[in-house]
Amino acid sequence: MPVAVDGEVPLSGGDVTEGVVRVGDTVRRPVGAHTAAVHGLLRFLERSGFDGVPRVLGVDGLGREVLGWVDGDVPHRPLPAYAVDESAVRGVAGLLRRYHDAVAAYRPPDDAVWDELDASNADGPPELVGHCDVTPENVVFRDGVPVALIDFDLARPTTRLYDVVTAARHWAPLADPADRDAVLYDVDAGRRLRLFCDAYGLGRDDRRGVLPLARARFERSYAAMRRRAERLGGGWARMWDGGAGERIRRAQDWLDLHWEDLDAHLV
Template sequence: MAKTRLEGGNDGGAIRVGATVRRAVNTWTPAVHELLRHLEGKGFAGAPRVLGFDDEGREILTYLEGETMGNRLVWPGWTRTEDTLRQVARWLLAYHAAVSDFVPPRDAAWRGGGRWAPGLIIAHNDASPFNAAWHEGRLAGFFDWDFAGPITVESDVAWTALSWVPLHSRRVAATEGFTDFDARPRRLRLFLDAYGWHGDPGAIIKEVQARMSARADDIRRGAARGDQLYAKLMQRGFAADMDRAVQELNDFADARKD
């Protein structure tokens, strides 16, 4: 059976074998598998299925059919349409419904740390265009659940909006091909409306800022302790870009105004 190394990802190492994906096992893999099995039991179609392990000890997941970002620097057009923005919001709403009653094992270890408690959900935490599969004009779902972990629903809504509105720094967004910055307040409202969020959009902006600041700190700490992924992210300026985005969002137009 043909084997293909899949493009993209900062960790690398994912291999496609037929209709499956093989990936190295990590300390968080058992917890992620519990989550994915729960989603399968709920009939949630927007995530891979767990198929076990191969002879090399790698996890086996189903392959989500569709176009992906791969190694492209400029994002494809489908990532920026309003229809896609609505589809992502509806995927997130359906995911939250499916995961709402998931109680992870007490000893579950998540890559980002933290412990689940009542009132939290286990989120993908990286449901960005980099991990999306786009098939025949529809969002097939998200792969690469390595960063799954416990957060609030509000935080998950905010973190997903960050990637898709987008709410990152102008420098990063422009590099990725988005320059219509005046449209961002309207796009944020569209995303929140499609999700059914009835809270204050300003709270979403504040949550984005809080999470980006925390993420930048995580990258710096991880790089300092020798984590190869975080060292790579640090070298590529991810932490500095997040700091810049936090500052820029202080001047973000009020999302409640036209």
């Protein structure tokens, strides 16, 4: 972990990456095997004129990646109301759709290395490079409007549907009320799932795939989180020890219990 240096402001968002700091108008983050692939992706998006991602500025003297700071507010827990209202749900879905439409033309190099510990053929043949981690802590808002996605550490080739389902897990949310942020305890997840799919413009066939993929994804996340905790330790092990696996199991049970209601909203 880099030592705190004058002018560096530690940033903590998600649970995993240690040593993320702000320096002026930049963010410095630890690199990994996937960093080069992520930079190729972000550079493509910048060339194509898509402004909903940070700019890549290179690597600093301490070997950290340097990204441009994106002005705005990133919701952290406990989540503020602006980050969970229905316009936020629509806004995030619209932002994900614009990201997908921009990235669809990107052909990553054949030897690109992504963080694929979660990958399996459950998502079908890849259509594009998904973000794969659209949590509230990874979205920048401006005046209550979602304007950018950050933290592409889990980006990898996948399907549009997989990225939609992964995002909806957080934004509907697909979770047992006991495991939701206070502001999401009472929300109508079926209605919000529908709003998300509408604002994304998800097609009819894909809609039928949402719940089955969500179910398959829970199985896979459970196994992947356990693998990450065992192999990588650190924040992953802390999340696992803090009950991440049990939360996934409760979400699975909640999904099964509310399947018909959610399905009725979707189709």
